[in-house]
Amino acid sequence: MMVIGKPFLTVEQIQNRVRELASKISDDFSGKEIVAVGILRGAFMFFPDIVRHINVPMKIDFLIASSYVKSQTTGKIAIFADIREDIKGKNVILFEDIVDTGLTLKYIYDMLLSREPASLKICTFLDKKARRKVDLNIDYIGFDIPDHYVVGYGLDFEGRFRNLPYISIFKERI
Ligand code: IMP
DSSP states (O other): OOOOOSOSBOHHHHHHHHHHHHHHHHHHTTTOOEEEEEEETGGGTHHHHHHTTOOSOEEEEEEEEEEEETTEEEEEEEEEEOOOSOOTTSEEEEEEEEESSSHHHHHHHHHHHTTOOSEEEEEEEEEOGGGOOSOOOOSEEEEEOOSOEEEBTTBOBTTBSTTOSSBEEEESOO
């Protein structure tokens, strides 16, 4: 099936959940400053949506990573652009679009952990637990989803559909 059907997660569901997550993060980090790291390109919609509702002081940074070639995982992680902040002793939160096998985030997590942040948390918009290959502790999850290939709200298929404001199921399986 190659049709972009009706939303699997609507704009309203997404925005409500994003506000809930932001409020939880604001409570957990009350009185602290954070470094919010958006993992591109996938989190390019989720990241600005959530940070604008988090009300603790923060610095914003970005990391550009990719592990997928034509939607097949290769296991090879490429970091195209690293963060610029020195995160030693800082409270860092990573914002990701989706955790699938977990290989991408595990690599990024370990890389950043070696720079000795005071804390390092993970916030993902979507979690496809059924496909996990590595052990990864995720602190904030927008939605748990079944094993479907989804597009929209930053997520792509071969570079397309990232601009959809909602999440749609693209294929039943990859
Ligand atoms: P992982 O390393 O297998 O966890 O893959 C994570 C990355 O794969 C995400 O950041 C996405 O870019 C991509 N990805 C995984 N599942 C999907 C999906 O259902 N739709 C679009 N991209 C996906």
